[in-house]
Amino acid sequence: MISKTIKGNSTETIIKEIDEATSDGFKPTLAIVFLSIKQDREAVSKVLDDKGIQIFGATTAGEFIDGDIEEGSIVIMLLDINHEYFKLLFLETGEQSTFENAKQLGSEGKNTFKNPAFIIVSGWLSKDGENIVEGITEGSGGEVTIFGGMAGDDMFLTGPIAFTHGKSSAKGLIGLIIDEDKIEINGIATCGWKPVGTTKTITKSEGNVVYTIDDKPALDMIMKYLGVEYDFDTGKEIVTQIGAYYPLQMERENVAPVMRTAMLANREDRSLICAGNVPQGSKIKFSLPPDFDAIETVIEECKQLKDEYQQEADALIMFSCISRHLSFGILMSEEISQVQKVWNAPMVGFFTYGEFGKSKTGKHEFHNNTCCIVALKEK
Structure with a gap:
C-alpha cells in the first residue's frame, strides 16, 4: 500500500498537488481529508470524487502533515488501498441516537469483514463519545480496534463537521472500516500528563x-x-x-x-x-502543566508499540487534542515530528475536540488531552 501526503491553502492548490502526486501512475482509492472549517470542503470533495477517490473527512482545530503544523489549511493523505479491503459508512444523529448509529456501524463492520477495525471521526457529539465506542463494540459483537477523533472548528465551538462526498453534518459519524486480515492496524492513546x-x-x-x-x-x-x-x-x-x-x-x-x-x-x-x-x-x-517529559512519554510509548506490535508502517494517522496544542505551544511540533520519525512513514493528522483509542493498559474508549496515533501496514 502506497500513501502520499499533500497540503494546500486553497482548492486550486490541492488540485495541482493531486495532479503532481498521481503523475507517476499512482492511483489512490481513498483520501483522508482534514481541513479548516474556513475551507470549501464541498469543492475539495468534488475534486476527489471526480477522480474516483473516496473521502474520509473532518474539519479541524489545526492540521498537521508529517512534521509540519498548519492552520486554516487542507491536508490530505492519498492511499491506493484495495477497494475490497475497506468500506466507508456515514451516519447522522437524528431519528436514531448516536449510540444506535454507532451500533449500526459496528454491525456493518462485522457483516463486511471477519475482523473489522474502525477509524472514526464524529462531528459535534462530545456528550456521546462513550456512546460511540460502546455502540461500535456492541454492534460488532465484542472488543474491536477503534481509533479516531472528534472534528474541530478552529475553536469557534459552533459546529465541527464530519464529511464524505455528498454528506456532511455537525452530528455526523463517519467510519472507515478496514479488514484487519488484509491491513495490519495498531495504535495507542497516550498523553504523558502527570x-x-x-x-x-x-x-x-x-x-x-x-x-x-x-x-x-x-x-x-x-x-x-x-x-x-x-x-x-x-x-x-x-x-x-x-x-x-x-x-x-x-x-x-x-x-x-x-x-x-x-x-x-x-x-x-x-x-x-x-x-x-x-x-x-x-x-x-x-x-500538572505539561513539560518536555510529557512528550518523551508519548514518544517512548510509540516506540514500544513499534517494537512490540508493528515495526513498519505504510501510513500514519494522528488525532491530537487541541488542548495539547494550547498547552505545549511550540513544543507541539516536536512531539508530532518525533512520533512521525518512529516509523518514518507519511503522516496526516489534526487537532481534535476528543479522541478515540486504546491506552497501553486500558481498553478502547473516549479521551481528552490525548494523542492517538494509528499505524497501518498492508500484509
Whole structure:
C-alpha cells in the first residue's frame, strides 16, 4: 500500500498537488481529508470524487502533515488501498441516537469483514463519545480496534463537521472500516500528563457537566486549588488555562487514567462543562502543566508499540487534542515530528475536540488531552 501526503491553502492548490502526486501512475482509492472549517470542503470533495477517490473527512482545530503544523489549511493523505479491503459508512444523529448509529456501524463492520477495525471521526457529539465506542463494540459483537477523533472548528465551538462526498453534518459519524486480515492496524492513546495532589471525588455531575467536587462548586474548587483566574468577560480563559493546562484525570483500577478537559464554565452555578462524560462518584486528580517529559512519554510509548506490535508502517494517522496544542505551544511540533520519525512513514493528522483509542493498559474508549496515533501496514 502506497500513501502520499499533500497540503494546500486553497482548492486550486490541492488540485495541482493531486495532479503532481498521481503523475507517476499512482492511483489512490481513498483520501483522508482534514481541513479548516474556513475551507470549501464541498469543492475539495468534488475534486476527489471526480477522480474516483473516496473521502474520509473532518474539519479541524489545526492540521498537521508529517512534521509540519498548519492552520486554516487542507491536508490530505492519498492511499491506493484495495477497494475490497475497506468500506466507508456515514451516519447522522437524528431519528436514531448516536449510540444506535454507532451500533449500526459496528454491525456493518462485522457483516463486511471477519475482523473489522474502525477509524472514526464524529462531528459535534462530545456528550456521546462513550456512546460511540460502546455502540461500535456492541454492534460488532465484542472488543474491536477503534481509533479516531472528534472534528474541530478552529475553536469557534459552533459546529465541527464530519464529511464524505455528498454528506456532511455537525452530528455526523463517519467510519472507515478496514479488514484487519488484509491491513495490519495498531495504535495507542497516550498523553504523558502527570497527576498532582490528593484524590478527589465528583460528588455531583450529569453527563459531561460537573457541578461539585468534594461537595464544593467545581469551578471554585479548581480555581482555588490551582490558583488560576477565570475571565468571565472574554469567556475564553477556561479553555486556555484550565482545559489546556489542568485537565482532570479520572482514576480507574489497574488501568491508565482517562483524561477529561474542561471546555467551558457556567458562571451561575459554577459548574464545568467537559469534553466527555464524568460520572458522579468518579475519583479524580488534577494534572500538572505539561513539560518536555510529557512528550518523551508519548514518544517512548510509540516506540514500544513499534517494537512490540508493528515495526513498519505504510501510513500514519494522528488525532491530537487541541488542548495539547494550547498547552505545549511550540513544543507541539516536536512531539508530532518525533512520533512521525518512529516509523518514518507519511503522516496526516489534526487537532481534535476528543479522541478515540486504546491506552497501553486500558481498553478502547473516549479521551481528552490525548494523542492517538494509528499505524497501518498492508500484509
